Amino acid sequence: MRRPAALLMLCLLSALPVNAQQAEAREAAQSANCKPTKLEVLKQVTGRIAETIYKVSCAAPKDSFVLIQCRDRTCAVMR
Numbered sequence: 001m002r003r004p005a006a007l008l009m010l011c012l013l014s015a016l017p018v019n020a021q022q023a024e025a026r027e028a029a030q031s032a033n034c035k036p037t038k039l040e041v042l043k044q045v046t047g048r049i050a051e052t053i054y055k056v057s058c059a060a061p062k063d064s065f066v067l068i069q070c071r072d073r074t075c076a077v078m079r
Contacts, residue, residue: 021070025054028068028075034058042067053078 022039029036038057045051054068067078 021052021054021073021075024073024075025052025056025068025070028070028077029056029058029066032066032077034064034066035060 025039026036034056035058036056037059040055040057041052042055043051043053050071052070054070056066056068058064058066068075069078070076
């Protein structure tokens with residue numbers, strides 16, 4: 001009975017870093033002169049050194065994007 005509840009909590013907690021980093025990823029994109037419209041997770045590494053790489057679509061020019069790398073709550077523009 002306790003095992004399914006613990007498994008559910010583990011699944012819910014593993015998704016928290018992505019949600020917490022979205023605001024920081026948007027700020028990093030804005031610092032690269034990109035008005036963010038859509039965030040897409042390209043790569044997510046969990047563990048002791050968690051890392052998420054986002055593809056952030058820009059409003060103008062059309063079809064432009066930047067890649068943002070986030071570790072903990074620190075995000076930097078990759079390209």
